[in-house]
Amino acid sequence: MNATASVDAAHAPRKLKVATVSLAGCFGCHTSFLDIDLRLLDLIQHIEFDRSPLTDIKEVGQCDIGLIEGGVCNSENVVVLRAFRAHCKTLVATGACAINGGLPAERNRFELRDVLGEVYHDREGLSPGSAIPNDPELPLLLRQVRPIHEVVHVDYFLPGCPPSADAFWSFLSDLLAGRTPRLAPALLHYD
Amino acid sequence: MSAPARSDPAGDPPATETFSLDGSPVSFAPGETILAAARRAGRYIPHLCWHPDFAPQGSCRVCTVKVKGRSGSACTMHAVAGEVVESNTDALNADRKTLLQMLFVEGNHFCPSCEKSGNCLLQATAYEMNMEDVRFEEFYPRRPVDASHPDLLIDTNRCILCELCVRASHDVDHKDVFAIGGNGTNTHLLVNRPSGKLGDSAVALTDRAASICPVGAILPKGRGFVVPIGERRYDSHTAADPETQEGP
8 A cells, every 4th residue: 555655656747847038028927926816725736846036946947837037138138038948848938028028128229329428428428437337247239129039949938028927827827737828808808 | 892882872771781700790870991881880990090980091901801701891892792801810800910919019119118008099998908028029119208389299219100190281270280101110290390290380279189088198188097097988887888999
């Protein structure tokens, strides 16, 4: 009997590994994700977090699901996004910025040098000697902010600014149950 | 395009003849288009550039339906008795979604920062077609915003070239304030003045052209978020509801 019990334990469904990151985003999607509130307790019966602002793990490991918030605005975003793609079986563009660039992409209508100059150099009220930061540790900004599907293959898209807690819950419930995620009309929003 | 229905010399007879739309009969008056008849019957065929008050122009192609296996825009094809029209099929809705995705990447459609969000026919139609992503690479075109008018502004980043403002200004307001210029990817909305500025035009806040825009390209000033997000037209209705099919 004991042998049977241990075999059952060994074949119990393993928890799915989930990694999350915010690239050129505002962490609003993460905040909305946490708004599932007590349902988090149900969720962690089925998943465990890998790299995420919630765990502070710095490097993404082998994962089942990767949730990407935000578009791609600098060289570090590209490296992190590619690492997520390489390590996550299912990659999800989460929120408006990951899907179409969102608010950060509104800088695309200006030349990058003009934007930096306006912020760090040209406007009134700056300290004498103010200049555009050029520390080599700072990731280089891309000329334009781009959505993540232009850099890596994306499996699913979860729209919203942010997606509501119910949208997160519906989407993850579908994924965990092995269904193709489909948002009910009331949960599909771009704003 | 199908042949026009035969006209009745006695004037406007009651609609008695029918065609089949997705398997259900729709009655129509002679000369009526498929979309106009469907709309009058409370049926939904997705559309953007069509409005019941204006002559159809068939440019957005979102209302494309199949008749006898051939595709055509329901807003320009005349209804014919006994015709079998397919509209709400997976294949046609997939085509419509692709058209919407192309419209989204071709302009700068950032719903979270748009005052029209929740009242926008483009957005509501994309919801209706279950559009979750934009699929293609973003153009991110650089287009001007014209805030020179005291009561109205034009943000051409959001213009989908439906020409409803052009038609409204010509047909109803009789001012011809708007026109379409350029061609190909450079096609754009024009203000018919030497300066090209809305502030130099005769347009007024009360004009039909000022309120006809189905997206957030022509907006009244000073009214931002008078109606909060969550309480707007398409928060309680869908684009398919009979009372909201035309947008504003």
